[in-house]
Structures are given as structure tokens and as C-alpha cells.
Amino acid sequence: MTPSNPSPDAVPSATMPSEPVSVADAGAASWRQPRPRSLVALHWLTALALVAAVAFILVRGEADGRALRQWLLEGHRHFGLLVLALFFLRIAVRLRLGRLQAPAGMGWVVRAAAALTHVAMYALLLSLPLLGWALSDALAKPVHLLGLSLPTLVEPDPDLADTLQAWHLDAAWALLALVTLHVGAALWHHFIRRDGVLRDMLPKRTRK
Ligand code: HEM
Numbered sequence: 001m002t003p004s005n006p007s008p009d010a011v012p013s014a015t016m017p018s019e020p021v022s023v024a025d026a027g028a029a030s031w032r033q034p035r036p037r038s039l040v041a042l043h044w045l046t047a048l049a050l051v052a053a054v055a056f057i058l059v060r061g062e063a064d065g066r067a068l069r070q071w072l073l074e075g076h077r078h079f080g081l082l083v084l085a086l087f088f089l090r091i092a093v094r095l096r097l098g099r100l101q102a103p104a105g106m107g108w109v110v111r112a113a114a115a116l117t118h119v120a121m122y123a124l125l126l127s128l129p130l131l132g133w134a135l136s137d138a139l140a141k142p143v144h145l146l147g148l149s150l151p152t153l154v155e156p157d158p159d160l161a162d163t164l165q166a167w168h169l170d171a172a173w174a175l176l177a178l179v180t181l182h183v184g185a186a187l188w189h190h191f192i193r194r195d196g197v198l199r200d201m202l203p204k205r206t207r208k
Pocket residue numbers: 050053054057073076077078079080081083084128129130131132133134135136143165168169172
């Protein structure tokens with residue numbers, strides 16, 4: 001299933017932040033607008049911070065000893081807050097870039113599904129850490145970042161803490177489901193459509 005090459009002016013983009021590549025360079029299909037390196041770096045840093053936040057909380061579930069569990073929770077919060085910081089940076093970069101050109105030959109349903117998935121992931125990259133932050137406050141465990149006390153979002157409240165804990169967990173599951181879908185889509189681009197979308201999101205050194 002290899003789509004035909006587009007005309008050079010197919011799918012206009014609002015901005016062209018990097019140099020366009022020729023269709024031949026881009027692979028079998030027609031991925032003509034390289035993703036800016038800043039966006040690629042922020043994408044993979046976010047993925048690493050997410051994996052680290054999840055790893056810390058999962059290991060904590062198995063750990064014994066108060067000090068170790070406390071340290072693992074601190075690690076979880078720090079990487080979770082890094083996800084939040086990266087979200088704001090990424091939104092700033094994304095707004096500056098404007099609309100990015102989609103690979104040609106993709107129908108509107110697929111484009112809409114991709115856009116919806118991206119927006120939903122962005123929404124969770126914002127709400128999940130904020131829920132964790134509010135949960136910590138509700139549990140009366142103030143949030144620190146590199147030794148600095150962060151402002152409290154809510155007052156200590158055990159009932160609210162129960163609700164926020166459930167929401168925090170639900171949001172984590174929802175993000176996991178979307179990321180699974182997203183990774184499946186990236187592999188579909190790479191192995192079925194062969195359109196260079198995944199290759200273009202990889203760090204430069206590993207690009208063929
Ligand atoms: C954005 C990345 C984050 C992910 C994927 C994530 C995921 C999770 C998961 C899966 C749990 C286990 C929930 C349960 O078993 O009930 C959890 C617990 C928790 N998270 Fe997060 N979280 C993130 C960010 C944060 C942040 C930024 C904070 C605070 C600043 C935070 C604070 C907490 C707290 C206090 C718990 C409860 C720990 C306990 O059971 O005592 N999380 N998180």
C-alpha cells in the first residue's frame with residue numbers, strides 16, 4: 001500500500017521551519033517537511049521522563065523501607081514535574097511553528113484521528129502531572145522541585161485525595177492506551193506506508 005507521489009504543492013503548510021526534502025529523499029511516500037530538531041528533542045525527552053516517572057512509581061510498589069519508598073516517590077514526582085515543564089516548552093515551540101504539513105496521501109479520517117490522538121496526549125501530558133501535584137497537596141505531602149517548595153494547588157483533604165488518586169491513575173491508564181495506539185500508528189507509517197514519518201522523528205544520528 002504505497003501512495004502515489006504528490007504534486008510539489010500538495011498540502012500547503014503555514015511554516016516551513018527546516019529545509020524541505022525531495023520526495024526521493026523522503027522515502028517511498030512523500031514526507032516533505034522535516035520535523036524541527038527542537039520538537040524531536042522535546043518529544044523524546046518527554047517520552048524518557050514519562051518512562052522514568054512510571055518506573056519510579058512501579059518500583060516503589062515493590063519496595064520495602066520508608067526511606068527508600070519516600071525517595072522513589074520523590075523521584076516519581078521530579079520526573080512527573082519534568083514532563084510538565086517539557087509540556088510547556090513543547091507547546092511554546094509548537095505554537096511558534098504553526099501547522100505542520102501532514103504526509104501526503106493520507107485521507108482526512110486518518111489525519112483527523114492522528115490530530116485527535118496528539119491533542120488528547122497533550123491534554124494528558126498537562127493534566128496528569130497537575131493531578132499528581134494536587135494529589136500530593138491533598139495528601140498533605142508538599143511538592144518540592146530540586147529543593148524548592150512549589151505552591152499548593154489544593155488544601156489537605158483525605159476525601160479529595162481519594163478522588164484525585166483515582167483520577168491520577170485513570171489519566172495514567174488513558175495516556176498508556178493512547179501511547180500504545182500512537183506507537184502502533186508510528187510502526188504502521190514505518191513498515192506499511194514507508195513514508196519516513198517515524199524516521200524523521202528519530203534523533204539525527206540514527207536516521208538512515
Ligand atoms: C506525568 C507523569 C506521571 C505519571 C505517568 C504518573 C503515574 C502514576 C501512577 C501510575 C501512580 C500509581 C497510582 C496508584 O497506584 O494509585 C501514581 C501515583 C502517585 N503520583 Fe504520579 N504520575 C505522574 C506525575 C506525578 C506528579 C508530577 C506528581 C506530584 C508532583 C505525582 C504524584 C503522585 C503521588 C503522590 C502518587 C501516590 C503515591 C502513593 O500511592 O502514595 N505524580 N502516579
